[in-house]
Amino acid sequence: xxxxxxxxxxxxxxxxxxxxxxxxxxxxxxxxxxxxxxxxxxxxxxxxxxxxxxxxxxxxxxxxxxxxxxxxxxxxxxxxxxxxxxxxxxxxxxxxxxxxxxxxxxxxxxxxxxxxxxxxxxxxxxxxxxxxxxxxxxxxxxxxxxxxxxxxxxxxxxxxxxxxxxxxxxxxxxxxxxxxxxxxxxxxxxxxxxxxxxxxxxxxxxxxxxxxxxxxxxxxxxxxxxxxxxxxxxxxxxxxxxxxxxxxxxxxxxxxxxxxxxxxxxxxxxxxxxxxxxxxxxxxxxxxxxxxxxxxxxxxxxxxxxxxxxxxxxxxxxxxxxxxxxxxxxxxxxxxxxxxxxxxxxxxxxxxxxxxxxxxxxxxxxxxxxxxxxxxxxxxxxxxxxxxxxxxxxxxxxxxxxxxxxxxxxxxxxxxxxxxxxxxxxxxxxxxxxxxxxxxxxxxxxxxxxxxxxxxxxxxxxxxxxxxxxxxxxxxxxxxxxxxxxxxxxxxxxxxxxxxxxxxxxxxxxxxxxxxxxxxxxxxxxxxxxxxxxxxxxxxxxxxxxxxxxxxxxxxxxxxxxxxxxxxxxxxxxxxxxxxxxxxxxxxxxxxxxxxxxxxxxxxxxxxxxxxxxxxxxxxxxxxxxxxxxxxxxxxxxxxxxxxxxxxxxxxxxxxxxxxxxxxxxxxxxxxxxxxxxxxxxxxxxxxxxxxxxxxxxxxxxxxxxxxxxxxxxxxxxxxxxxxxxxxxxxxxxxxxxxxxxxxxxxxxxxxxxxxxxxxxxxxxxxxxxxxxxxxxxxxxxxxxxxxxxxxxxxxxxxxxxxxxxxxxxxxxxxxxxxxxxxxxxxxxxxxxxxxxxxxxxxxxxxxxxxxxxxxxxxxxxxxxxxxxxxxxxxxxxxxxxxxxxxxxxxxxxxxxxxxxxxxxxxxxxxxxxxxxxxxxxxxxxxxxxxxxxxxxxxxxxxxxxxxxxxxxxxxxxxxxxx
Numbered sequence: 001x002x003x004x005x006x007x008x009x010x011x012x013x014x015x016x017x018x019x020x021x022x023x024x025x026x027x028x029x030x031x032x033x034x035x036x037x038x039x040x041x042x043x044x045x046x047x048x049x050x051x052x053x054x055x056x057x058x059x060x061x062x063x064x065x066x067x068x069x070x071x072x073x074x075x076x077x078x079x080x081x082x083x084x085x086x087x088x089x090x091x092x093x094x095x096x097x098x099x100x101x102x103x104x105x106x107x108x109x110x111x112x113x114x115x116x117x118x119x120x121x122x123x124x125x126x127x128x129x130x131x132x133x134x135x136x137x138x139x140x141x142x143x144x145x146x147x148x149x150x151x152x153x154x155x156x157x158x159x160x161x162x163x164x165x166x167x168x169x170x171x172x173x174x175x176x177x178x179x180x181x182x183x184x185x186x187x188x189x190x191x192x193x194x195x196x197x198x199x200x201x202x203x204x205x206x207x208x209x210x211x212x213x214x215x216x217x218x219x220x221x222x223x224x225x226x227x228x229x230x231x232x233x234x235x236x237x238x239x240x241x242x243x244x245x246x247x248x249x250x251x252x253x254x255x256x257x258x259x260x261x262x263x264x265x266x267x268x269x270x271x272x273x274x275x276x277x278x279x280x281x282x283x284x285x286x287x288x289x290x291x292x293x294x295x296x297x298x299x300x301x302x303x304x305x306x307x308x309x310x311x312x313x314x315x316x317x318x319x320x321x322x323x324x325x326x327x328x329x330x331x332x333x334x335x336x337x338x339x340x341x342x343x344x345x346x347x348x349x350x351x352x353x354x355x356x357x358x359x360x361x362x363x364x365x366x367x368x369x370x371x372x373x374x375x376x377x378x379x380x381x382x383x384x385x386x387x388x389x390x391x392x393x394x395x396x397x398x399x400x401x402x403x404x405x406x407x408x409x410x411x412x413x414x415x416x417x418x419x420x421x422x423x424x425x426x427x428x429x430x431x432x433x434x435x436x437x438x439x440x441x442x443x444x445x446x447x448x449x450x451x452x453x454x455x456x457x458x459x460x461x462x463x464x465x466x467x468x469x470x471x472x473x474x475x476x477x478x479x480x481x482x483x484x485x486x487x488x489x490x491x492x493x494x495x496x497x498x499x500x501x502x503x504x505x506x507x508x509x510x511x512x513x514x515x516x517x518x519x520x521x522x523x524x525x526x527x528x529x530x531x532x533x534x535x536x537x538x539x540x541x542x543x544x545x546x547x548x549x550x551x552x553x554x555x556x557x558x559x560x561x562x563x564x565x566x567x568x569x570x571x572x573x574x575x576x577x578x579x580x581x582x583x584x585x586x587x588x589x590x591x592x593x594x595x596x597x598x599x600x601x602x603x604x605x606x607x608x609x610x611x612x613x614x615x616x617x618x619x620x621x622x623x624x625x626x627x628x629x630x631x632x633x634x635x636x637x638x639x640x641x642x643x644x645x646x647x648x649x650x651x652x653x654x655x656x657x658x659x660x661x662x663x664x665x666x667x668x669x670x671x672x673x674x675x676x677x678x679x680x681x682x683x684x685x686x687x688x689x690x691x692x693x694x695x696x697x698x699x700x701x702x703x704x705x706x707x708x709x710x711x712x713x714x715x716x717x718x719x720x721x722x723x724x725x726x727x728x729x730x731x732x733x734x735x736x737x738x739x740x741x742x743x744x745x746x747x748x749x750x751x752x753x754x755x756x757x758x759x760x761x762x763x764x765x766x767x768x769x770x771x772x773x774x775x776x777x778x779x780x781x782x783x784x785x786x787x788x789x790x791x792x793x794x795x796x797x798x799x800x801x802x803x804x805x806x807x808x809x810x811x812x813x814x815x816x817x818x819x820x821x822x823x824x825x826x827x828x829x830x831x832x833x834x835x836x837x838x839x840x841x842x843x844x845x846x847x848x849x850x851x852x853x854x855x856x857x858x859x860x861x862x863x864x865x866x867x868x869x870x871x872x873x874x875x876x877x878x879x880x881x882x883x884x885x886x887x888x889x890x891x892x893x894x895x896x897x898x899x900x901x902x903x904x905x906x907x908x909x910x911x912x913x914x915x916x917x918x919x920x921x922x923x924x925x926x927x928x929x930x931x932x933x934x935x936x937x938x939x940x941x942x943x944x945x946x947x948x949x950x951x952x953x954x955x956x957x958x959x960x961x962x963x
Contacts, residue, residue: 004042004787012784018068019781022521022866023788029869030788033795042787046696048812049790051667054697061563065778068525074775075768079534079549086444087421087539090398090433091189091230091744092154092256092758093288094280095537097436101490102282102355105497106348108531110718113348114507114522116514116847117722118310121323121944122905123842123937126500127351127721128322131310133483134278134292134354136956140478141260142274143267144296146955149308150278150350150723151293151342152575154254155195155758157275158188158224160295160306160340161252162196163619164273165222166205167304169250180221181206183214183244187229188254191758194743196224198754202589202621212240220249222273227255227266231431232398233391234259236472237269245270257281257294259396261369264472273297280435282356283349284536287550288759289575290724290766292350302326302953306340308347308722312958313949315942316903317910320958323944341578341615348720359493362479368436372397375439379432380466382449387457391429392465394472398433400425401452402459411452418451421542481957503940504721505847510937511867511875515663515818515850515860516610518691518713526716526772535768540759541744553771554761558728560774564782565687565707566700567730571739573747573755575762577688580708580727581616581655583740583756587706587731588653588682589620590738590753600652600680604643606635608661608854610686622652633662633808633820635672644679651681658702659689659816661854662808663793673703682706682735690714691864692790692817695783705732715770726763726770788865789817792872796863799876803883807858817862821849821879824857830889831896834859837882842905844878844929845937874931881928895919900928905939 012019013026020026025033030042039045047055066074087095098107106112118124131149138147151157162182169180182205184193193209200207205221208214215223223244228234241251252273253266258280260266266274279291297305303326311325357365373396380390380399391400403411405427415422423431438444479485487493505512512519529535538547558570574580585603592600603622605613606629614624625643628636635656644651654676659665666672673683685704691714693699699707711717712725719725731739741748745760761767777785797806797819807820826832834857838848850860863872885901888894898919900906906925916922927933 004046004784006041008780009042009784012781016067017065017781018523018525018776019065019778019784022523022777022781023785024866024868024871025788030791033791033869037794037798042791045791045794045814046787049810049814049816050665050696053670054702056695056697056701060695060779060782062560062779063775065781066775068776071772071775072525072528075529075772078552079529079532082534082538082549083546084533084537085419085421085542085546086438086447087542088432088434088438088448089421089423089539089541090232090431091191091423091541092277092279093285093539093541094433094435095285095437096280096282098282098284098352099356099359101493102352102359103531105494106352106355108527109501110522111501111504111506111508112351113527113718113720115504115721116512116517116519116719117344118324120838120842120848121321122839122939122941123505123847125322125940126503127347128310129500130351130354131347132312132322132955132957133358134350135310136481137354137357137479138257138294138296139956141257141265142255142296143265143476144271144274145299146302146305147294147296148305148345149310150345150347151295151307152346152579153289153291153758154275154277154293155189155192157293157295158192158252158254159195159199160342161273161275162199162205162222162224163340164301164304164306165250165252166203168301169221169248181208181216181219183216183220183223183249184209185223185225185240186210187231187233187235188224188226189230190743191755192254195755195758198586198756202586202619204621212243215240215243216247218247220244220247222249222252224252224254227253228259228396228398231391231400231425231429232395232433233393233400234263234395234468234472235393236469237266241269241271256396258365258369258372260474261366261478262373262396262474263468264474265476268476272301278350278353281353283352284765285539286536286765287538287547288540288761289763290346290349292346292353307342308345309955311949312954313945313952315944317942319941321941321944323946323949325949325953325955341582341612341619343578343612344576344725345723347722348724351721355497357479358484358487358496361484361488364488365479371439372434372436375445376434377466379434379445379448381463383452383455384461384463386449386452387455388452389455389459390461392462394466394468397435398431400429400431402429407456414451418447420447420451421539483957505937510845510847511863511871512847513849513861513863513875514847515820515862516661516688517850518710518862518864519719520716520864521866522716522718522769523773525776526769529768529772530765535765540764544745550761550764553767557767557771557774561709561728562730564694564698565709565730566698567707568733569736569739570728570730571748572726572728572767573740573742573757573760573762574708574727574729575757576725577708577710577727578612578616579756580729581612581686582619583753584684584706584708584729585616585620585622585653586753586756587729587735587738588684590751591682591735592652594751597680599650602647602650603652604640604654606656606661608633609655609657610661610688613655613686617655633660633664634666634668637668637672640672641675644675648679651676651679653682653684655684655686657686657689658699659692663815663818663820663860664808664810665816667811670703677703688713689817692786694786695779696786699730700732705735706730711767711770716773717766717769724763724766726766785865789863792863792865792867793817793819793861796861796872796876800879803880807855819861820855821859821861822857823859826886827857830886832886832889832901836901836904839904839943840882840885840901841878842939843900843926844881845932846875846878878929900925905942907940907942908938910942
C-alpha cells in the first residue's frame with residue numbers, strides 16, 4: 001500500500017527538493033499539528049480519513065522528482081523541437097506583440113494571476129475595473145449595448161450564442177410545430193462549424209450550413225455569419241441578416257475586433273449577438289490558448305447573457321464600486337434549467353486584451369489595423385502583378401488566391417521547403433493572413449511573393465474590388481473614454497496597472513482558503529515557461545510535425561494524469577472544468593448510443609452537487625433526477641437505490657463528487673459505483689476535490705468511468721482572477737474510443753465525439769504549468785501533498801470547532817482536505833449573517849472561504865498543502881477573534897446594528913476620516929489582530945450594495961465625474 005511514512009516524508013522535505021518549497025509545513029510543524037489531533041504519524045491520520053478499501057495499493061508510477069533547474073532544462077529541451085515557422089494561417093489566430101510593460105506587470109505578475117474569481121467584490125476592484133474596460137472595449141468595437149467579461153474561445157462563444165437563440169426563439173418554433181433550426185454560414189471558421197454540430201446534436205437543433213441562398217424562409221431560431229469571412233472576404237451582411245430575421249431567427253455575427261476598427265460594426269447592421277476572440281490584442285497564440293473570447297448582445301437580452309458580467313454599483317458610503325452583476329441569471333445557479341454551463345471567464349487574458357487597448361488607445365489600434373490592411377493590399381497587388389488570380393472581394397488582412405489542383409500541389413511543396421505555413425482551402429485555393437508581427441517584416445512578405453513565383457496570368461484581377469465599400473467602412477467613434485486615451489507612456493501605464501493591482505487581494509497577500517477551489521502555490525518555476533516563445537508562438541493549426549515538443553508534453557502529461565487517476569486515457573481538449581463535465585457526459589452518451597441504448601438519458605445528481613453538474617447534463621440532452629443526501633452530507637444510498645430502480649432502463653450516469661461536496665470521504669462510494677454499473681449506467685466523478693486523492697486513491701480504482709480534472713486547482717495552473725483553466729477528462733478503457741476529435745487537427749478515439757473546444761488541445765500553452773508541477777514533485781511528493789492538505793484541514797477544523805461547529809465529518813471523526821463551518825446559529829443569537837463574517841475577514845487580511853455553499857449560512861475552508869502552520873494559525877486566530885466579537889454583540893457589549901461585522905470591511909478613507917461616530921474604536925475596526933500592524937491590506941471600497949447594482953445596471957466604464 002502507498003504510505004506516508006517518516007522515511008518518505010524525510011525524502012520529500014530534503015533540501016534541494018522542490019516539494020520542500022511547495023509544502024507549507026515541515027517536520028516540526030507537521031508533528032505539532034499531528035499532536036494536536038492526537039495522531040502519532042501522518043500515515044495514521046490518512047488511515048483514519050481515507051477508507052481502506054479505496055486506498056492505493058502501490059506508489060504512483062511516475063518519474064522521480066526533478067529539481068527546479070533540471071525540470072526547466074528538460075522542458076526547454078523538449079520545446080526546442082517546436083518549429084517557429086512564419087505562419088499566415090489566420091482562422092481566428094494571429095501573431096501579436098504583447099507590450100513588455102503588460103507582459104511583466106500582468107502576465108508574469110502573481111499579484112494578477114493568483115487572485116480568485118471576484119465573488120468578494122470589495123477586494124476585487126482592480127481586476128473588475130480592468131474587466132469593465134474589456135466590456136467597454138467590446139461594446140465600442142462591436143456596436144452592441146452590453147458585453148460579458150469574456151468567454152472560453154470564439155467557437156464556444158458562438159455555441160453559447162446559438163444556445164441563447166434557441167432559448168429565446170426555439171420554444172416558439174417548437175410550439176408552432178416546426179423543428180428549431182440554426183443557420184451557419186459556410187464562411188465561418190471550420191472549428192466553429194464543427195463545435196456548433198457538437199452542441200446541436202444532443203439538444204435536437206437542426207443545423208443548416210451553407211451560403212446565403214440556403215437560408216430557409218421560416219423555422220429559424222437564429223443564424224451566424226462570419227465578418228470578415230474565414231477566407232478573408234468582407235461581405236455586406238445586410239441581406240443575410242434580413243433573411244434570418246424574416247425566418248424568425250436572431251442574428252449572430254462572429255467578428256474580428258481589430259478588423260472592426262476599420263469596418264462598420266455589426267451592431268450598426270442590426271445584429272442581435274456578436275461574438276469573437278480578443279486574442280490578437282496582445283495575447284500569444286499559445287498553440288490554441290488560453291484566449292479571451294467575447295459575447296455582446298442587445299440590451300434586451302442582458303438577463304440571458306451567459307458567463308460573467310461586471311457592473312457598477314455603490315458601496316455603503318455611496319462611492320462607485322464594481323461587482324459581478326445579475327448573478328441570479330448565471331447558468332450554474334439555474335442548474336438543470338440552464339442553457340449553458342459556463343461559470344467562469346478568461347479573466348487574466350481579458351485583462352491583458354483590455355490593457356492592450358488602454359496602452360495603444362484608439363489611434364494606436366487604428367494605426368495597427370491600417371498598417372496590416374495596407375500591407376495586405378500590397379501583397380495582393382504584387383501577387384496579381386505576378387499573374388495570380390486574387391479573389392475579387394474586399395478584405396482586411398486575409399487574401400484568397402484561387403488555384404488549380406496542380407498549382408496547389410506545387411505551392412504546398414514550395415511552402416514546405418521554404419518553411420512557411422499557408423492555409424490551403426481544399427485543392428482550389430489558398431489564403432494568406434497578415435498580422436501585427438508580419439506587416440513590419442518586408443523580408444517575410446517578400447518571401448511569400450517568392451514562394452508563389454510566377455502565376456498563370458490568365459485571370460484579370462480588379463484591384464478596385466479589394467477596396468472596402470463606403471457602406472462597410474467604420475464612421476462611428478470608439479474607445480472614447482479617458483481610460484483609453486490617457487495611459488500611453490510606459491510610466492503612466494505602469495502606474496495604472498499597479499494602482500489596480502493594489503486593490504485586489506491575491507495569494508501574494510495571504511491564504512485564500514476557498515473550499516472546492518484549491519488555491520495552492522503557483523510556483524514561479526512552473527510559470528516561467530508560459531512566456532517562452534517556443535510555447536507561445538505556435539499557431540494551433542500548424543502541421544503537427546512542427547509541434548513535436550508540444551506532442552511530447554501532451555503525451556507525458558496525459559500518461560501521468562492517467563496514472564494518477566487510474567484511467568486508461570486522457571483528453572486535454574476541455575479548456576475549463578465545465579467543459580470537462582460536458583465532454584465527459586457526451587462521451588458517456590456516445591458510449592450508450594454505440595450500444596443501441598438510445599433511451600439511456602437519465603442522469604442522477606446529488607442535490608449537493610456543483611451547479612455546473614446539472615447544467616452540463618442539461619446541455620448534453622440528459623434528464624436530471626436529484627438524489628438526496630443524508631444527515632451527514634453523504635449520498636443517501638436508500639434514495640439512490642430508489643432512483644436507480646425507478647429509472648433502471650433509462651439510466652445513463654451518476655454524477656458524484658469525491659471526496660464529497662461536504663468535505664468527507666464517503667465510506668460507501670465503491671458500493672454506490674457498483675449499484676450504478678449493475679443498472680447499466682456509468683459513473684461520472686467531478687474532480688474538483690482531486691487534491692485529496694492524488695497518490696492516496698484514484699477515481700478509476702474507486703469505480704468511476706469518467707473524471708474531469710481541474711488543472712487550475714489540483715495541478716497548479718493559477719486561477720488568474722477567475723480564469724483561465726484547463727479541465728481534461730480521464731476515462732476507462734471502454735470509453736477511450738469516444739474521446740473528442742477535432743475538425744482541423746486529428747485527435748481523439750476511433751468513435752470520437754466532435755470537438756468541444758476551438759483548438760485541438762484547448763488551452764495548450766498553460767499545460768506546461770502542470771507538467772512542471774508533476775515533474776518537480778514526483779510520486780512521493782504528490783502523495784505527501786495530498787496528505788498534508790488533509791492534515792491542514794483537520795488541524796484547522798480542530799482549532800476552530802470549539803467556536804464554530806464543523807458540520808460534517810467522516811466515520812472516524814475526520815474531514816478530507818476541506819471542512820464546513822456552521823455559522824447559522826448566529827443569525828438568531830446576534831443578528832449576524834455569514835456574509836458579515838466574510839466581510840469582517842477582509843479587515844483581518846483574508847479572503848473569505850466559500851460562502852453558503854453547499855449549505856446556506858456556512859463557510860467552507862480548504863487550506864491546501866502550500867500554506868504554513870503559521871498562516872493556518874493566523875486564519876484560525878482571526879476566526880476565533882471574530883467569534884469573540886459575536887459574543888460581544890450577543891451580550892450587548894457591541895451594538896447589534898452598528899458593529900464591526902455589520903460595517904465591515906473598513907477602508908482607509910473611513911478609518912482616517914476626520915469624523916468617527918461609530919460605537920467601536922478605529923483600532924478595532926482596522927487593526928483587530930496584532931499581525932496587521934506589520935502588514936495591512938486595505939479594501940478600496942466599503943460593503944458593496946448588491947441590490948442597487950442589480951436595479952441600476954451599468955456595465956461599461958464609469959463617466960469621469962464618477963471615477
